[in-house]
Amino acid sequence: MEDSRKRVEVCFSPYLYPLxxxxxDIIVVIDVLRATSAICAAFDNGIKSLIPxxxxxxxxxxxxxxxxxxxxxxxxxxxxxxxxNSPYSYMNPDLKGETVVLSTTNGTKSINIAKPDGLVxxxxxxxxxxxxxxxxxxNKNVLCLCSGWQNKFNLEDTICAGAxxxxxxxxxxxxxxxxxxxxxxxLYISAKDNYLGxxxxxxxxxxxxxxxxxxxxxxxxxxxxxxxxxILKGDQLYEHKDLDL
Amino acid sequence: MEDSRKRVEVCFSPYLYPLxxxxxDIIVVIDVLRATSAICAAFDNGIKSLIPxxxxxxxxxxxxxxxxxxxxxxxxxxxxxxxxNSPYSYMNPDLKGETVVLSTTNGTKSINIAKPDGLVxxxxxxxxxxxxxxxxxxNKNVLCLCSGWQNKFNLEDTICAGAxxxxxxxxxxxxxxxxxxxxxxxLYISAKDNYLGxxxxxxxxxxxxxxxxxxxxxxxxxxxxxxxxxILKGDQLYEHKDLDL
Numbered sequence: 001m002e003d004s005r006k007r008v009e010v011c012f013s014p015y016l017y018p019l020x021x022x023x024x025d026i027i028v029v030i031d032v033l034r035a036t037s038a039i040c041a042a043f044d045n046g047i048k049s050l051i052p053x054x055x056x057x058x059x060x061x062x063x064x065x066x067x068x069x070x071x072x073x074x075x076x077x078x079x080x081x082x083x084x085n086s087p088y089s090y091m092n093p094d095l096k097g098e099t100v101v102l103s104t105t106n107g108t109k110s111i112n113i114a115k116p117d118g119l120v121x122x123x124x125x126x127x128x129x130x131x132x133x134x135x136x137x138x139n140k141n142v143l144c145l146c147s148g149w150q151n152k153f154n155l156e157d158t159i160c161a162g163a164x165x166x167x168x169x170x171x172x173x174x175x176x177x178x179x180x181x182x183x184x185x186x187l188y189i190s191a192k193d194n195y196l197g198x199x200x201x202x203x204x205x206x207x208x209x210x211x212x213x214x215x216x217x218x219x220x221x222x223x224x225x226x227x228x229x230x231i232l233k234g235d236q237l238y239e240h241k242d243l244d245l
Numbered sequence: 246m247e248d249s250r251k252r253v254e255v256c257f258s259p260y261l262y263p264l265x266x267x268x269x270d271i272i273v274v275i276d277v278l279r280a281t282s283a284i285c286a287a288f289d290n291g292i293k294s295l296i297p298x299x300x301x302x303x304x305x306x307x308x309x310x311x312x313x314x315x316x317x318x319x320x321x322x323x324x325x326x327x328x329x330n331s332p333y334s335y336m337n338p339d340l341k342g343e344t345v346v347l348s349t350t351n352g353t354k355s356i357n358i359a360k361p362d363g364l365v366x367x368x369x370x371x372x373x374x375x376x377x378x379x380x381x382x383x384n385k386n387v388l389c390l391c392s393g394w395q396n397k398f399n400l401e402d403t404i405c406a407g408a409x410x411x412x413x414x415x416x417x418x419x420x421x422x423x424x425x426x427x428x429x430x431x432l433y434i435s436a437k438d439n440y441l442g443x444x445x446x447x448x449x450x451x452x453x454x455x456x457x458x459x460x461x462x463x464x465x466x467x468x469x470x471x472x473x474x475x476i477l478k479g480d481q482l483y484e485h486k487d488l489d490l
Contacts, residue, residue, distance in 0.1 A: 012257070012398065013261075015260075015261065015264070016258075016260065016261070016396075016397070019260070019395075019396055019397055149424070150264075151261075151264055152261070152264055152423065152424070152425065153257065153423075153424055153425040153428065154424045155424045155427060155428055158428065177448055178397065178398075178448060179394070179397070179398055179399045179400045179447055179448050180397065180398040182400060182446055182447065182448075183398065183400055183403065183428070183432055186431075186432060186435060187428055187431060187432070190431060190435060201427055202424050202427065203422055203423060203424050203427075
């Protein structure tokens with residue numbers, strides 16, 4: 001008898017995405033430190049839309065056209081741009097109602113590789129409960145695509161993916177068959193009571209601490225600060241309430 | 246100040262191996278269910294050497310030359326071959342002193358992709374303590390290469406890799422910087438008191454149970470049944486005591 005439950009699976013990095021694509025209706029892109037947390041913060045602050053671009057060249061073209069553009073590589077703001085991917089940069093009242101452009105090391109790349117294959121939705125810890133509730137309502141096959149770090153696995157994205165998949169599986173309407181999804185769930189369960197402590201030794205947290213970004217880390221690891229659910233339509237992300245899906 | 250400790254890292258699947266290669270002196274290939282467990286069982290039973298081959302065609306060529314050849318695909322013995330990768334097949338007294346040829350879905354592939362880049366050593370739970378003790382003595386940079394399942398992450402190989410890396414890191418002479426290594430260690434720690442229970446839901450365990458291979462699973466998940474350390478020299482694996490490294 002065929003299993004009528006929908007699937008929710010976890011893909012550890014964009015590099016592994018070719019092994020997962022084509023099987024999912026919704027792809028949740030996750031880059032906890034910090035792109036998808038910053039995107040959620042931006043929508044929470046009332047931006048109209050956000051254009052994720054892969055290359056610095058594209059980001060520069062938008063800048064030349066007068067857009068407000070953020071660009072980050074290796075954790076730092078790219079020279080010549082107004083901001084990088086610190087969530088705090090997106091809380092500026094000047095950005096309300098604006099369209100913002102963003103290019104980051106890992107997160108915006110993941111958005112663009114997933115784009116042809118399904119509905120792309122932005123996931124982070126800061127919009128966790130709102131996102132999982134919305135995913136449960138959709139009742140479709142969901143892939144959590146972790147952005148990782150330079151194509152490699154990272155802990156914080158995996159834990160966020162584990163939190164999403166565990167919430168969906170717990171409804172009884174979803175199941176996971178991949179070992180990566182089971183591992184993400186196990187890692188989430190052992191991390192959930194103390195994200196900061198658990199990620200103490202994570203490679204990207206060390207990278208950001210070296211850049212004096214401890215406040216960013218705390219913000220990004222604090223769940224449920226907003227109810228926004230940014231969704232890609234065409235080349236732009238919009239808050240889901242503004243979309244007629 | 247440069248860190249004088251050696252590195253021990255975990256690569257989740259052969260697909261990710263290009264992101265890790267060239268940085269390690271020793272590559273421990275792990276395929277707990279069942280290729281590397283079977284290889285250790287074979288050396289424990291006194292075989293002289295083992296030739297890992299990637300394709301069924303190569304396996305057939307060796308068969309035509311009179312070798313004893315095992316071949317497995319998708320968990321089952323390939324038609325026309327004497328055995329697959331059940332460890333019990335390799336306990337046959339007739340194999341003592343012989344050279345055996347083996348081709349499997351994942352494990353022998355990993356051995357062959359790692360071959361050009363460093364000393365290839367066979368890891369499993371059944372030779373865990375002997376292997377880690379030997380690795381500690383070598384004091385070189387070690388990559389644990391999980392064979393996974395069809396290029397994807399699997400739990401049992403990752404847990405074995407986590408066991409190896411945790412033992413090495415605990416000496417103080419090794420450290421890990423990759424998040425994959427940290428996750429493998431966390432997964433090992435939560436699994437170590439009950440491998441069978443922990444892996445209950447793992448995808449490959451389900452696959453093998455469907456093939457009535459429960460006895461194989463129990464054997465492969467029982468640590469420290471042998472002290473053999475199979476090492477690749479040229480195209481063949483030998484027990485390390487028979488090698489002049």
